[in-house]
Amino acid sequence: MHEPDHVLDKIRARYRNIWRDRLLLGADTAFLFALAAPSAQMIARDSDTVSRWMREWRTWSAAHPTARLRGGSRRTVVGTQEVFTHLDLPTIDDLVSLDQDLADHWLRANARWARLQKLPGGAAEERLRPHLQQIVELDDADFEILLGATTWFTENPRSGLTIRQVPVPGMHTKWLSRHRRLVLACLSIPDLGGDIDQNDEELGQDNLDPLGLKALPVHVDVILADPVDRALVGGLRHLSAPLPEIDALPVHPETVLIVENKESAYLVPDRPRTVVVHSLGNHLNVLDEISWLDGARHVYWGDLDRAGFTLLSRARARMPHLASVLMDQTTLEEYKALAVEDGTRVDTPEPNLIAFEAAALAELLTAHGTYLRLEQERLPSAFVLDQLNRAMEGHGSGQVRY
Template sequence: MRNPDLVLDQVRVRYRENWRDWLLHDDDDANFSFPLAAPSADAIARDYDAVGQWLRAWRTWSEAQPVARLRTVTRHTVVGTQEVFTHLDLPTIDDLVALDHGLADHWLRAKTRWKRLNALPGGVATERLRPHLQQIVDLDGADFEILLRSAVWFTEHPRSGLTIRQVPVLGMHTKWLARNRRLVLACLNITPSPDGADQPHEELEQHDLDPLGLKALPVHVDVILADPADRALVGGLRHLRAPLPEVNALPLRPEKVMIVENKESAYLVPDQPRTVVIHSLGNHLSVLNEIDWLQGARHLYWGDLDRAGMTLLSRARAQLPRLMSVLMDPATLGEHQALAIEDETRADPPESNLTDIETAALTGLTTEHGTYLRLEQERLPSPFVLHQLTRTLEVHGFDRGR
C-alpha cells in the first residue's frame, strides 16, 4: 500500500521527466493515473487496522486536495465488504502540479516564459531550445528580460560589428553574455561552436562572438624588457602593455623569452641581455603564435604550482613546442610545501605534453586525503626565486628540448 507521500514522490518524478515534452507539445489535457497498490481481500482480512489507517490517511489527504480524484473498488472479504482506493487520477497537468507548490510555481513560470519566447521575432526552434529550458526557467526575472531583449536586438542586427559593451541592450554586459551566450544563440536558432565558452569570468574570444556578429576587443599583451638595450628603443620603458599587433611590431630580437603566469611574479625577473618577459596572458596563450619575434628565441615558462598552472603550461607548450618550465618541479614543491594552500577550484586536465618531471610535480599536488594543493608563484621566497631565475637565464644555451 502506497501512502500519499510516496505517491507524491512519484508525481514529482513524473513531472521532472516529462515537463519539457508537455510544454513543447502543449499537452495541457494529459491524463495521469498513479496506482496506490491497493490491498487485496486477503490483506484486508489479515490486517484490517492497518488498512483502516491507510484509508483514513488518503481521505484526510484528499480533503486538502480538491483536484485529486481517488478511484475506488469494492473488496469482498471474510470480514465483510470494504471499499478501498486503487488509483490517484489527475485529468490535467495543472491538476498534477497543484499537488506540490514547487511544481506549480515551476510549471507556471515555464509556461509563461515559453509563451514569451514563442513571441520573439521569427519564432524559436523548439528542439534547439529544449536542452536549455531548465536554465531558462531558472533565470531570475531580470536575466530573463535581458535574454528576450538580446534575442530581439540580435535578430534585428545580425552583423552589427559592435563590441559587447556597445550593444544597446539594457542590462547586457560582458559577463552576462559569457554566462548566457548559449541561451541567446538557442533563441536565435544558431548552433554554437563546440569549444565556445559559457563561463561567467571568461572573456569571450572572436570565435565565440562571430555567430552574434560582434567583434572582440583587441588582446593586450604585457611585456617586460629585461635588456636595457631594448628599453632604449622605446624611450627607456621597462614595462609595456599594448595591443597584440603593436607588441608584434616591436623591434626586438630576444635570445630568451620568459612567459610568466602572474604579474607580481614577472616583476621579479632580473635584467638580462636579450631577454624579454611576457606575463599575465591567462588563457590567451594563442597569442604566442602571433608574435613574430618569439621565433628563434629560447622559451621559458614559470607558472603557479597547481593543477591550473600545469594545464596552462601544457597549453603554452602546444604553442611553443620547445618550451622549458622553471620552478615547476617536485623539488620546488617539496621544499616549499608548507606555503601551499588547499586548492578547491575546478581545473581542466593538461595536454599530454608535460615532461616526466612536470608530471611528477602534478602528481605531488594530490594529498593523501585526495585533496589538492596550490603553491602560488607569489608565495615562493624572493631570494630563492631570484637565485633560480638568474642561474637559468645566465645559462646561454639552456636545454631547448622537452
C-alpha cells in the same frame, strides 16, 4: 499499498518527464497513478492496516479536492470491500496543484514561454527545448536581459559592435559568457563555438561571430629586459598592447621567459636579448601569433599548483621545446610551509609534463586528499632570481628542459 507521500514522489517524477511536452505542445490529458490497492487476502489478514490506509487517503483527498480517488471492489471472506485503487488527475493544473514547488515552476514556465513566443520571429520550440529548464530557473533580471538581448540581436544581426557597445541594459561580457547558448537558442542560431571559460574577461571571436559582434583586440603584456630593445620604443620597459603591435616589435630575443603572473614578472632584472611575456592566463594561443618568438630559447615559470602545471602543459603543446623553472619537487618541498590549500576546479594537464614536473604535481596532493598551491609571489626573491638566471643561461640544476 502506496502512501500519499509515495504517490507525490511519483507525481513529481512524472511532472519532470512531461512538463516540456505539455508546455510546447499544449495538449492536456489526464494522469492516473496506481495506489497498489490491497488484495482480498491482505484485507482479510490485516484489516486494521487497510482501514488505516483508507482513512489516510480519505483525509488526504479532502485536503486536495482536485484529485479524485478511484475505487474498486474486493471479495473477501467477510464480504465485498471497497478500496481505493487509483488517483485520477484530470489536467496538469490539477497535478501541479498537489505540490507548491511544481505549481510555482509550471506557472513560471508558462509565463516565460508566453513571452518567448512574442519575441520577433517567435520561439523555435525544438531548439529551445533543451534549454527550457535553465530558462525557467533564471532569476527575473537575467530573464529580462535574455529577452532584451534576443530582441536586439534579431534586429541587429551584423552590428559589428563589441559586447560593451550593445545597448541592452544589464548585458556584459560575463553575462553573455554564462548565457550565450540561451541567446543563440532564442535566435534559432546553431552553437558552433567552442567551450567557454567563464572566468575569461573576453569572449573569443569564434564565440561572437554568430551574434555579429567583434572581440576586443587581445592585449599582450611584455617586459623588454634588454636596454637596447627599450631604446627602440622610446625607453619603455613595460608594454601592454594589442597582439599585432606586440608582434611588430623590432626585437630579436635569444631568451623569452613566459611568466604566469604580473607581480612575479616584475622581479626579472635587465638582461641582454631577453623578453618577458606575462599574464597570459588561458590566452596561450597568442604564442602562435608572435613571430619574434621563433628561434629563441623559451622558459616558463608558473605557480606551483595544479592550474600552473595545466597552463605549462598547454604552452608546451604550442612550444615543444619549452623549458620550465621553479616548477619542481625540490622547490615545493623547500617552501611547502608557504603553500595554501587549493580547492579550485582544474582541468587535467596535457600528457607532456616531464618527470620532475609530474613529480611536483603529484606532491601537491596531501595525505588528507586536498591539494596545495604555492604561488610564485611567495618564493623568496633572492632564490627566484638565482634560479631564473641559471635557467636563462641554460644550466639550471636539472630544472630546465630543452
